[in-house]
Amino acid sequence: MIAQIIMYGVIIGIFYALVAVGLSLLFGVMKYMNIAHGSFVVIGGYISFWLFNLLGIDPFLSIPFVLVIMFVIGLIVYGLVFSPLKRFAEGQRLGNSMLITFGLILVLDNLVAFLWTSDVKTITAPYSGQVIQLLGIRVPFTSLGVIGVTFAIIGILHLFLSRTYIGQSIKATAQDWEAASLLGININRTYLIACGISVALAGAAGTAVVLMYSISPYSGLEWMLISMIVLVFAGLGKIREVFLAGLALGLLEQLGVFLLGGHYRAVVGLVLFVLILILRPQGLFAK
Amino acid sequence: MNETDKSRQSFLAYIVGGVVVLIFILLPVSMNVGRYVLSLLFTFFIYIVLSQSWNLVGGYTGQFNLGLAAYFGSGVLSCSIFYSSGINPILSLLAAGFVAIALACIIGLPTMRLRGVYFSIGTLALAEALRLTVTNLWPTSLYVPATHYERFTILTNYYMALGLAVFTIIVVHLMVNSRIGMALTAIRDDEDAAKSMGVSPTKHKVTVFVVSSFLAGLAGGVFTLFRGVITPTFQFTPEWTFGPLVAACIGGLGTIVGPLLGSVFFVILQEIFSQTLGKMHFIITGILFILVILFLPRGLVQSATTIRQLFKSKL
Amino acid sequence: MLEIKDVDVYYGDLRALTEVSLTVNKGEIVTLIGSNGAGKSTTLRTICGFLRPASGVVRFSGQSLVTHAVHRIAEMGISMVTEEKRVFRDMTVFENLRLGAFMGKARKRKDETLDWVYKMSPVLQERSRQKAGTLSGGEQQMLLVGRALMSQPELLLLDEISFGLSPLLVKNLFKTIKEIHMSTGMTILLVEQNVHMALELADRAYVMESGAVVAEGQAADFLSSKQIKDAYFGVTTEECR
Known part of the structure; x- marks a missing residue:
C-alpha cells in the first residue's frame, strides 16, 4: 500500500512539475502572475486532441507541434496583454497582471467553449489502456510516457537556460534586469521569449493532461491552482525547486487520498497550500 | 476643492441617491413592470451588494480577494439549511450573514496575514477547497419548505434585495468616511508607513474583511429566498467572485459610485449578450475588462471625472 | 567622445540635474566628485539611458543617446559598473x-x-x-x-565602485583600473566618494553640488586646492584611516 502511494505520488508529482514549470519561469523572469496559465494548459490539450483526431498524430509526437503553436500564442499574449503592463509603476504591475490575466481567463475559456463545445474530451490512443508492472505495481503506460516527456522537456529547458546566450540572458534578466540591460541585453525581447516559452510549456503540460485525464473548457482553473501550489511550495520564481515541489505535492495528495478518499484529493493540496503560504511564504525548499 | 464645495457635493449625492431609491421603491407599484424586469433588477441589486463587498476589501485596502464566492455560497447554503430545518426565513437570512462572518474568522483570518499576490491566491485556493468540499457533502439540490412560495412573491424578494443594496451602500459609506476608512487608505498607499504611524493594518483589514463577508453572506441568503431551490456547488463557483470583481473594476476601484456604475454596466451587458450570444458574452466582458484595467485603471468613474474636468477647463 | 550639454533631469516633479554640462575626451580618465545627493550617479544613469533628460544633449561619438534604450546604448560601447554589488x-x-x-x-x-x-x-x-x-x-x-x-567598451562608467570596501581592497581595485587604462587606453568616467583616490587616478575632474556642476579643472590642481580639501577631503580621508 505504501509502495503504491509513493509510486503514484512520484508519477503525479513529476507531472505536476511539468504543469507548473512554465508559470514559475514567467514569474521568475517578469514578476507577473499569470492566472490564465491553466487556460493555456487546456488549449495545449485541445491542440493535441485535434491533431490526434483529425490528422491521427500520436499525442506524444504532437508535443513539438504543440510547443511551436503555443510559443507563437505566447508571443501574441505578451504583445497584447503583458507588454502594455509596463505603463504602470513597478509596484502596481504584479497586482494588475493578476487582474488582467484573470480577464484573459474569461476570454480564453469561453472562446474554447465556443470553438469546441463544452464536452469533456480525452485521447484514447492504441496504448491507452496498457499497464506496466513496476516493482509489483501496475502503472499506466501513458503515465510513464508523460514522465519521460517531463524529464526531456525540463532537461532541455535547463540546457537552454544554462548553455545558450539567450537562456543566460533570460536568467540574468530574472535576477537583475537593470544590470542585464547594461550588458546590452534587450529586456523586452527577453520577456517576449520567456513568455513564449512559458505558454509553450503550459501547452506541453496540456498534452499530458489530455492523455492522463481529460480536458474541458472550464477546467483551466484546476490546473492553475495546481501550478500555484507547486509555485508556492517551490518559492515564487524558483525554477529549479519546481521539481521537488511537484513531487512533494504529488506525494502529499496521494497520502490524503489514502486517508480521506479520492473526493478530497484537491482539498488536501489546497489546504496544505494555504498553510505553507502562511507558515513558510518563502517556499518549502528555499534556503 | 474646498470644504463647502465638498459638503455641497455630498449633499447633492444624497439627494440623487434618495431619488433613485424612491424610484426603485415606487416602480413596481406604479407600473406593471412584469417578472422579467423585476428579476433583472433583483440580479442588479445582488451585484451591487457583492461588488460593494468586494470593493471594500479590494478597492480600499488594495488586497484582491479572489474567494468572495465562498462567502456568498456559504450564505446561500446556510440560509437554505436553516430555512428547511424549520427556522423562520428572515432569521435564516440573518444567520446566513453570521455564518459568513464565522467562515471569515475561521478560514479568512489566517489569509489576512498574507500580502498582495499571496493573499489573492490564498483566498482563491481556500474558496476552491470549500467548493470541492461542499460539492462532496451536498451533491444534490436543496429545497425550501413548500410554504415558501405562498409567503414570498417576486415583489417581496425585489424589496428585500433593494433593502439589502441600500443597507450595503450606507454601511460602506459610513465605514469609508470613518476613521477606519482613512486608516485603510493609508495602509493601501504604504502599509509600512501606516504601521510606523501607529495604524494597525491587520486590525483594520480584519474589520473590513469581516464586514465584507457579512454583506456577501446576506446577499447569499436573499438569493436563496429568491431562488427557493438551490444547488450549492453552483453558488460556490468562481464566477461569483469574478462577476463582482469585474463590476467593481470596470466601475472604479476604491469608490462607492464605481461598483454601482459597474454593476449597471455588467448586468446590462450580460443580459444583452446572453440573449444574443450565450456564454460568448464573457469574451466581450473579458476584453472590456482588460481594456479598462490597462487604459482606465480607475474605472469608468475616473473617465467621468476626466471629462468633467475637461469641460471645466474649457469654460 | 562623450558630450553632455545643458542636461535637465527630473524624478517626477523633483529636479535632479540642472543644466549639467561635461565632456570626456578619448583616452581620458575623468572623475565626478561631490557630496551625497549631488547628482553624480544620476548623471551616469542618464548617460546609460535609465533616465531621460527633459532637455539638453547627450552625445557619444557624435551620436545622440537620449532616445535610445539602455541596451542600445550599451551596444554603442558604453559600459557601467554600478554602485550596488x-x-x-x-x-x-x-x-x-x-x-x-x-x-x-x-x-x-x-x-x-x-x-x-x-x-x-x-x-x-x-x-x-x-x-x-x-x-x-x-x-x-x-x-x-x-x-x-x-x-x-569604449567608455567605462564606474559608479562608486569603492563603496563598502576596505581601504586595502580599494587600493587594489584602483591599481587594477590604472593598469587597465595603461594597457588599453580605455576612456573612463569615474564617480567616487573617495575623492583623494579618484583625483590621483584622474586627468580631469568636475565638482557637482545639488544637481549642478560647480567647478571643473585638472585633477592635479584640485588635489592641491585648499577649498576642495576643506569641502570633501576632511570626511573621506578621515574615513580611510
Whole structure:
C-alpha cells in the first residue's frame, strides 16, 4: 500500500512539475502572475486532441507541434496583454497582471467553449489502456510516457537556460534586469521569449493532461491552482525547486487520498497550500 | 476643492441617491413592470451588494480577494439549511450573514496575514477547497419548505434585495468616511508607513474583511429566498467572485459610485449578450475588462471625472 | 567622445540635474566628485539611458543617446559598473563574465578578453566555477569590473565602485583600473566618494553640488586646492584611516 502511494505520488508529482514549470519561469523572469496559465494548459490539450483526431498524430509526437503553436500564442499574449503592463509603476504591475490575466481567463475559456463545445474530451490512443508492472505495481503506460516527456522537456529547458546566450540572458534578466540591460541585453525581447516559452510549456503540460485525464473548457482553473501550489511550495520564481515541489505535492495528495478518499484529493493540496503560504511564504525548499 | 464645495457635493449625492431609491421603491407599484424586469433588477441589486463587498476589501485596502464566492455560497447554503430545518426565513437570512462572518474568522483570518499576490491566491485556493468540499457533502439540490412560495412573491424578494443594496451602500459609506476608512487608505498607499504611524493594518483589514463577508453572506441568503431551490456547488463557483470583481473594476476601484456604475454596466451587458450570444458574452466582458484595467485603471468613474474636468477647463 | 550639454533631469516633479554640462575626451580618465545627493550617479544613469533628460544633449561619438534604450546604448560601447554589488548571484563567475560578452562584436573575441580579465584578476579565474553570490564584497566588485570589460567598451562608467570596501581592497581595485587604462587606453568616467583616490587616478575632474556642476579643472590642481580639501577631503580621508 505504501509502495503504491509513493509510486503514484512520484508519477503525479513529476507531472505536476511539468504543469507548473512554465508559470514559475514567467514569474521568475517578469514578476507577473499569470492566472490564465491553466487556460493555456487546456488549449495545449485541445491542440493535441485535434491533431490526434483529425490528422491521427500520436499525442506524444504532437508535443513539438504543440510547443511551436503555443510559443507563437505566447508571443501574441505578451504583445497584447503583458507588454502594455509596463505603463504602470513597478509596484502596481504584479497586482494588475493578476487582474488582467484573470480577464484573459474569461476570454480564453469561453472562446474554447465556443470553438469546441463544452464536452469533456480525452485521447484514447492504441496504448491507452496498457499497464506496466513496476516493482509489483501496475502503472499506466501513458503515465510513464508523460514522465519521460517531463524529464526531456525540463532537461532541455535547463540546457537552454544554462548553455545558450539567450537562456543566460533570460536568467540574468530574472535576477537583475537593470544590470542585464547594461550588458546590452534587450529586456523586452527577453520577456517576449520567456513568455513564449512559458505558454509553450503550459501547452506541453496540456498534452499530458489530455492523455492522463481529460480536458474541458472550464477546467483551466484546476490546473492553475495546481501550478500555484507547486509555485508556492517551490518559492515564487524558483525554477529549479519546481521539481521537488511537484513531487512533494504529488506525494502529499496521494497520502490524503489514502486517508480521506479520492473526493478530497484537491482539498488536501489546497489546504496544505494555504498553510505553507502562511507558515513558510518563502517556499518549502528555499534556503 | 474646498470644504463647502465638498459638503455641497455630498449633499447633492444624497439627494440623487434618495431619488433613485424612491424610484426603485415606487416602480413596481406604479407600473406593471412584469417578472422579467423585476428579476433583472433583483440580479442588479445582488451585484451591487457583492461588488460593494468586494470593493471594500479590494478597492480600499488594495488586497484582491479572489474567494468572495465562498462567502456568498456559504450564505446561500446556510440560509437554505436553516430555512428547511424549520427556522423562520428572515432569521435564516440573518444567520446566513453570521455564518459568513464565522467562515471569515475561521478560514479568512489566517489569509489576512498574507500580502498582495499571496493573499489573492490564498483566498482563491481556500474558496476552491470549500467548493470541492461542499460539492462532496451536498451533491444534490436543496429545497425550501413548500410554504415558501405562498409567503414570498417576486415583489417581496425585489424589496428585500433593494433593502439589502441600500443597507450595503450606507454601511460602506459610513465605514469609508470613518476613521477606519482613512486608516485603510493609508495602509493601501504604504502599509509600512501606516504601521510606523501607529495604524494597525491587520486590525483594520480584519474589520473590513469581516464586514465584507457579512454583506456577501446576506446577499447569499436573499438569493436563496429568491431562488427557493438551490444547488450549492453552483453558488460556490468562481464566477461569483469574478462577476463582482469585474463590476467593481470596470466601475472604479476604491469608490462607492464605481461598483454601482459597474454593476449597471455588467448586468446590462450580460443580459444583452446572453440573449444574443450565450456564454460568448464573457469574451466581450473579458476584453472590456482588460481594456479598462490597462487604459482606465480607475474605472469608468475616473473617465467621468476626466471629462468633467475637461469641460471645466474649457469654460 | 562623450558630450553632455545643458542636461535637465527630473524624478517626477523633483529636479535632479540642472543644466549639467561635461565632456570626456578619448583616452581620458575623468572623475565626478561631490557630496551625497549631488547628482553624480544620476548623471551616469542618464548617460546609460535609465533616465531621460527633459532637455539638453547627450552625445557619444557624435551620436545622440537620449532616445535610445539602455541596451542600445550599451551596444554603442558604453559600459557601467554600478554602485550596488549587482552580480548575477545564482550564476557562476564564469557565466557572469561570459554574459559580459553578450553583444555581437564582443562575443567573437570573448576568449581573448577572458584571458586578459583573468590575468588582470587571477582570483576570478580561481573562483570561476563558484556562484557569484558566494564571493566576498571585494571579489564581487572585481567581477563587476571584469564583466564590464568583457563587453570591450569604449567608455567605462564606474559608479562608486569603492563603496563598502576596505581601504586595502580599494587600493587594489584602483591599481587594477590604472593598469587597465595603461594597457588599453580605455576612456573612463569615474564617480567616487573617495575623492583623494579618484583625483590621483584622474586627468580631469568636475565638482557637482545639488544637481549642478560647480567647478571643473585638472585633477592635479584640485588635489592641491585648499577649498576642495576643506569641502570633501576632511570626511573621506578621515574615513580611510
